[in-house]
Amino acid sequence: MNANLESLASPRRSDAVADRLRGLILTGVYAVGSRLPNERDLSESLAVNRASVREALKRLEFLELIEVRHGQGSFVREIRASSALQLIEDLLQDRRTITAELLRQILEFRRHMTVHAVELAACNRSEADVDRARALIEREACDGREPAVALEIDVEMNALLGEATGNLVYQFLTNLFTRLLRKLGPLYYNEQRDFARSLGNHRELFAAIEAGDPIAAHRVIEEMLDYSEAAIMLEANRLEAEGLIGPAARAPST
Amino acid sequence: MNANLESLASPRRSDAVADRLRGLILTGVYAVGSRLPNERDLSESLAVNRASVREALKRLEFLELIEVRHGQGSFVREIRASSALQLIEDLLQDRRTITAELLRQILEFRRHMTVHAVELAACNRSEADVDRARALIEREACDGREPAVALEIDVEMNALLGEATGNLVYQFLTNLFTRLLRKLGPLYYNEQRDFARSLGNHRELFAAIEAGDPIAAHRVIEEMLDYSEAAIMLEANRLEAEGLIGPAARAPST
DNA sequence: CTAGTATAGTGGTCGGACCTCTGACCTCAT
DNA sequence: ATGAGGTCAGAGGTCCGACCACTATACTAG
Numbered sequence: 001m002n003a004n005l006e007s008l009a010s011p012r013r014s015d016a017v018a019d020r021l022r023g024l025i026l027t028g029v030y031a032v033g034s035r036l037p038n039e040r041d042l043s044e045s046l047a048v049n050r051a052s053v054r055e056a057l058k059r060l061e062f063l064e065l066i067e068v069r070h071g072q073g074s075f076v077r078e079i080r081a082s083s084a085l086q087l088i089e090d091l092l093q094d095r096r097t098i099t100a101e102l103l104r105q106i107l108e109f110r111r112h113m114t115v116h117a118v119e120l121a122a123c124n125r126s127e128a129d130v131d132r133a134r135a136l137i138e139r140e141a142c143d144g145r146e147p148a149v150a151l152e153i154d155v156e157m158n159a160l161l162g163e164a165t166g167n168l169v170y171q172f173l174t175n176l177f178t179r180l181l182r183k184l185g186p187l188y189y190n191e192q193r194d195f196a197r198s199l200g201n202h203r204e205l206f207a208a209i210e211a212g213d214p215i216a217a218h219r220v221i222e223e224m225l226d227y228s229e230a231a232i233m234l235e236a237n238r239l240e241a242e243g244l245i246g247p248a249a250r251a252p253s254t
Numbered sequence: 255m256n257a258n259l260e261s262l263a264s265p266r267r268s269d270a271v272a273d274r275l276r277g278l279i280l281t282g283v284y285a286v287g288s289r290l291p292n293e294r295d296l297s298e299s300l301a302v303n304r305a306s307v308r309e310a311l312k313r314l315e316f317l318e319l320i321e322v323r324h325g326q327g328s329f330v331r332e333i334r335a336s337s338a339l340q341l342i343e344d345l346l347q348d349r350r351t352i353t354a355e356l357l358r359q360i361l362e363f364r365r366h367m368t369v370h371a372v373e374l375a376a377c378n379r380s381e382a383d384v385d386r387a388r389a390l391i392e393r394e395a396c397d398g399r400e401p402a403v404a405l406e407i408d409v410e411m412n413a414l415l416g417e418a419t420g421n422l423v424y425q426f427l428t429n430l431f432t433r434l435l436r437k438l439g440p441l442y443y444n445e446q447r448d449f450a451r452s453l454g455n456h457r458e459l460f461a462a463i464e465a466g467d468p469i470a471a472h473r474v475i476e477e478m479l480d481y482s483e484a485a486i487m488l489e490a491n492r493l494e495a496e497g498l499i500g501p502a503a504r505a506p507s508t
Numbered sequence: 509c510t511a512g513t514a515t516a517g518t519g520g521t522c523g524g525a526c527c528t529c530t531g532a533c534c535t536c537a538t
Numbered sequence: 539a540t541g542a543g544g545t546c547a548g549a550g551g552t553c554c555g556a557c558c559a560c561t562a563t564a565c566t567a568g
Contacts, residue, residue, distance in 0.1 A: 011324075013521070014312075038549060049522045051305055054550085055312050058268075062316045070265070070550050071530035080422065083429035085339050088422075102422065109423040112370045120362075168334065168342075168356065169363040175337035265529095267552070292518060303553045308519085324519050325560035514565070521558065528551070535544075 013048050014055035020046070021056060022090055025065050025076055026097045027247075036066065036074040063087055085173075089180060095249040100236040107229045110177060117161055117170045118205065118221045119214040124166035130210050132160055137202050144199055147189040154189075155182050157202065164209065188231060197227070267302050268309035274300070275310060276344055279319050279330055280351045281501075290320065290328040317341055339427075343434060349503040354490040361483045364431060371415055371424045372459065372475045373468040378420035384464050386414055391456050398453055401443040408443075409436050411456065418463065442485060451481070 021042075024030050036042070039057070043050040057074055060066045064082035068074045079087065088106055091097045121129075136156055143149045155178055162174030201224045208216035239245045275296075278284050290296070293311070297304040311328055314320045318336035322328045333341065342360055345351045375383075390410055397403045409432055416428030455478045462470035493499045 011520095040549090049520095051308075051523095052521070054305075055309060057550095058309055058312055059316060062313060068550070069530085071528075071548080073549055080417070080425050081429065083340065083426055083433055085423070085426045085430075086337065087426065105421040105423055108374075108421055109427075112366065116366050163334070167359040167362055169339070169359055171334050172337055172339045172341065173363075175335065176339075179337055265551090294518090303551095305554095306552065311519095322519070323561085325517080325562080327518060510568085512565105512567080515563085516561105517563105518561080519559085522556080524554090526551105526553075528549100530549075531547095533544100533546080535542100537542090538540080 013052040014059070017042075017046055017048060017052055017056035018059045019093075021060060022063075022065065023094055025060070026079070026091065026094060030076050032076050032078050034076050035072075036076065038073060063090065085176060089176070089183075092180065092184065095245050095251075096247055098236075098245040098249075099247070100233065100240045100245075103232060103236045107232065111225050111229070113170070113173055113177075114161075114225060115218055115221055117165050117174060118209065118217040120167055120170060121161055121164035122209045122212055122214040122217040125164040125209055125212075129160060129164040133157070133164075133206050133209070136160070137199070137206055140199055140202060145195050147186075147193060150193060150195070150198065151182070151185040151189040154185065154198075188235060201227075267306040268313070271296075271300055271302060271306055271310035272313040273347075275314060276317075276319065277348055279314070280333070280345065280348060284330050286330050286332050288330050289326075290330065292327060317344065339430060343430070343437075346434065346438065349499050349505075350501055352490075352499040352503075353501070354487065354494045354499075357486060357490045361486065365479050365483070367424070367427055367431075368415075368479060369472055369475055371419050371428060372463065372471040374421055374424060375415055375418035376463045376466050376468040376471040379418040379463055379466075383414060383418040387411070387418075387460050387463070390414070391453070391460055394453055394456060399449050401440075401447060404447060404449070404452065405436070405439040405443040408439065408452075442489060455481075 021030075021036070030036060036057075037045070039050050039053050043053045046053065057066065057068060061068050061074075063084045063086065064077060065079065065087070066074045067077050088102075091102060136153055140150070140153045144153060158174055158178040158181060162171040162178070165171060165174075201220060204220045205217060205224070208214075208220055236245070243250055275284075275290070284290060290311075291299070293304050293307050297307045300307065311320065311322060315322050315328075317338045317340065318331060319333065319341075320328045321331050342356075345356060390407055394404070394407045398407060412428055412432040412435060416425040416432070419425060419428075455474060458474045459471060459478070462468075462474055490499070497504055
């Protein structure tokens with residue numbers, strides 16, 4: 001535990017403080033229902049100004065991880081009582097709060113959300129959406145063998161899917177998963193990736209959406225999700241078995 | 255409306271400032287891509303300290319309504335680029351940002367999310383969940399004719415549904431909709447409500463979930479959603495036609 | 509004309525003062 | 539004893555004014 005590294009981790013002090021406190025809360029160091037140290041003590045022990053601590057606490061309050069009560073203090077809330085979906089992003093940020101079961105739950109939701117999103121996209125996509133998707137797929141056909149490019153294209157495709165639904169709620173959700181993909185993607189976009197399969201799936205999905213055929217789109221996306229989920233869960237189970245993720249995770253041996 | 259009530263609404267300055275700026279952004283007074291006044295000017299024109307302005311801006315940044323760039327300023331983001339689902343709560347807070355179309359989109363998502371949630375609940379509910387639901391329904395049978403009680407029971411039922419899914423993501427989502435229900439429910443929980451129908455539906459849904467029968471649960475919840483959505487959209491279309499909600503909404507005549 | 513440098517404007521941090529709210533304790537008249 | 543009211547400590551909320559760090563721009567020297 002090097003305090004220097006942590007303080008340099010994030011350009012903004014308040015973000016660094018928020019990350020630190022978030023970790024302490026999510027890993028149970030600060031138990032549910034307990035009171036955090038007061039702002040003055042926190043600012044002293046973290047060696048930052050109280051304003052930075054306050055901004056950090058604000059962020060945790062926004063995530064509904066804590067409840068700040070005037071005159072009393074800040075209290076740790078039950079995470080399951082939160083309504084901040086972005087929390088899953090935070091949970092995936094610490095090795096100790098990632099579990100295979102959590103991933104399974106996230107993927108379970110993603111599946112249903114994505115299936116419905118592509119159906120909506122097939123019904124509501126605009127001509128502009130179609131053109132953009134076509135350009136993306138052409139680019140994939142050219143440079144898609146490069147993992148970094150493939151990831152970037154998947155990210156763009158995901159974002160485009162959200163827009164094409166014509167539903168703001170689905171757009172928010174796909175935006176969230178797009179960000180997760182961008183952040184976690186590098187973990188499994190490697191040279192072993194099946195480039196031809198991915199390109200083929202994209203083309204099929206595109207064709208279905210362009211044709212306005214939600215049934216076909218549904219069929220294709222299910223196949224894509226089967227493949228994606230299997231790959232992720234395989235890796236997750238392996239990591240958990242090796243103790244690299246989960247409540248008692250230790251650093252990788254490198 | 256009543257200025258006194260508003261001034262008491264937000265005990266915290268930073269929240270009041272955030273609400274004000276949020277309104278200005280969502281109604282387009284501050285256009286997408288434009289730069290907000292700098293923090294010093296904002297604090298002067300709003301007659302609050304710069305720290306309060308900063309905390310407000312932080313909140314808007316969490317909601318991904320603005321992007322704060324060190325050395326440059328704060329810029330309004332495209333709302334559709336956000337991934338903060340809680341934004342729908344903010345959108346429903348200002349008469350001018352509520353539209354029948356937005357409600358339709360929200361209900362479209364709620365339907366699919368809820369259907370899947372009850373299916374999961376039917377598969378994963380614990381005995382404790384069953385007991386709590388049974389108690390709720392008994393209470394509804396007794397006092398459910400009172401609109402305030404009926405709303406409270408629906409709220410509890412909704413929260414319970416989220417827990418019963420056994421999926422953290424669905425729990426976050428149901429928590430969000432539970433909060434929306436609690437806030438907006440009073441609008442259409444009135445004496446005209448069909449008490450017997452509601453109680454009957456709850457009993458059917460409960461029976462299906464207790465029996466672990468996702469198919470039956472699916473059927474019941476669809477019926478409930480049909481009814482609920484029809485009522486909401488009828489009201490929404492009426493309000494929009496009368497110009498009480500929507501981009502050019504005016505205060506009700508009363 | 510280019511490269512490097514001042515500078516102004518913006519957000520980021522600081523510290524230290526004071527206000528307001530809450531809960532616990534204390535006092536005192538009943 | 540008991541309850542109403544006052545007092546006080548400790549918590550978050552707000553304020554002020556100063557300074558630091560980053561960015562874009564304009565300017566200057568080569």
